[in-house]
Amino acid sequence: MRNYKLSWENLIGNAETANYLRKTISGDKFPHAVIFSGEEGIGKRFAAEICAAALLCENNNGEPCGICESCRLILARSHPDFYILEPEDNKKANPSIKIGQIREMQSEAALRPINSARRVIIIDGAELMNNAAANCLLKTIEEPPSQTIFILLTANRSNLLMTIRSRCMTVNFERISAEKIRDFLIMRGVEGSEAENLSIVADGSIGRALKLKESGGAQLRERALEILEKMTRKDLSSEEIFKFGAEIADLSRENLADFINYVQKILRDVYFMGFMELRNPDIAARLKNIKIAERKLNLMIETGAEFNKRIKSNANLRLLAEAYLFQLKKILGA
Numbered sequence: 500m501r502n503y504k505l506s507w508e509n510l511i512g513n514a515e516t517a518n519y520l521r522k523t524i525s526g527d528k529f530p531h532a533v534i535f536s537g538e539e540g541i542g543k544r545f546a547a548e549i550c551a552a553a554l555l556c557e558n559n560n561g562e563p564c565g566i567c568e569s570c571r572l573i574l575a576r577s578h579p580d581f582y583i584l585e586p587e588d589n590k591k592a593n594p595s596i597k598i599g600q601i602r603e604m605q606s607e608a609a610l611r612p613i614n615s616a617r618r619v620i621i622i623d624g625a626e627l628m629n630n631a632a633a634n635c636l637l638k639t640i641e642e643p644p645s646q647t648i649f650i651l652l653t654a655n656r657s658n659l660l661m662t663i664r665s666r667c668m669t670v671n672f673e674r675i676s677a678e679k680i681r682d683f684l685i686m687r688g689v690e691g692s693e694a695e696n697l698s699i700v701a702d703g704s705i706g707r708a709l710k711l712k713e714s715g716g717a718q719l720r721e722r723a724l725e726i727l728e729k730m731t732r733k734d735l736s737s738e739e740i741f742k743f744g745a746e747i748a749d750l751s752r753e754n755l756a757d758f759i760n761y762v763q764k765i766l767r768d769v770y771f772m773g774f775m776e777l778r779n780p781d782i783a784a785r786l787k788n789i790k791i792a793e794r795k796l797n798l799m800i801e802t803g804a805e806f807n808k809r810i811k812s813n814a815n816l817r818l819l820a821e822a823y824l825f826q827l828k829k830i831l832g833a
């Protein structure tokens with residue numbers, strides 16, 4: 500059923516992984532607990548939903564048929580045997596999955612599946628379970644209720660409890676090529692040159708490309724580049740830093756993180772110019788004009804990493820943005 504949204508052909512990239520998953524489902528070999536590991540925005544959640552639909556589908560052939568009752572219930576988000584757990588406070592600085600959510604899920608998992616032969620539970624952002632929640636889940640994974648399948652999604656597998664990792668099979672998802680991201684964006688109606696730019700800046704993540712499109716984030720890279728150019732010419736004024744702080748205060752924590760990541764990637768390109776493939780090949784000419792001594796580059800990259808951590812705290816965005824730029828300026832002696 501080609502127009503059914505949840506089908507493998509709609510997953511961008513990771514074709515081999517998709518093939519493998521399809522086979523384990525049709526061969527009835529899908530593990531009872533599996534970790535989908537890989538960066539944000541590369542299709543883990545979508546693949547997990549396809550798996551769930553296929554596992555619950557009445558015509559079990561590795562792919563949701565799209566027409567049975569189960570497939571229709573999944574699409575309507577009202578399948579009683581399909582459960583997605585994610586942080587409740589996703590918008591906050593430190594989202595987490597709490598023990599209450601795990602307990603609630605467990606009491607449902609203790610019952611027999613209602614509509615299908617089994618039940619599928621997706622835990623999106625599994626690394627965001629606090630310790631109590633993770634230990635609570637561990638008990639269920641150690642002695643899983645029969646017919647229940649767990650799919651844990653994580654961008655940070657090493658942050659999961661060792662004991663959970665060791666009890667789940669891990670499936671790795673890779674970054675998506677810029678070309679595939681570009682084609683996907685064009686298919687979604689994004690104009691050619693914008694799609695091209697976004698696909699480079701998105702760094703392998705469709706989710707990031709879409710978010711950037713929404714927030715005008717491609718301009719953030721331009722802003723990062725401009726600011727670095729000015730700094731190295733020693734003509735970035737304090738007023739301009741305060742202006743940038745105010746701009747960021749109107750945006751989000753994520754935007755500041757994006758901005759810092761752009762600065763980091765630009766610095767990385769300046770560092771490896773001539774030795775490694777550039778992360779920002781489209782602006783190579785401008786990158787060549789940024790001259791920074793290696794020692795200073797190192798310090799600047801360290802500063803970026805440190806501020807990336809601080810963004811995750813509740814610190815004031817505007818002050819963070821300003822402190823970050825003043826720090827870089829100081830390192831450059833600008």
Ligand SMILES: [Zn+2]
Nearest residue numbers: 556564567570
């Ligand atoms: Zn079906």
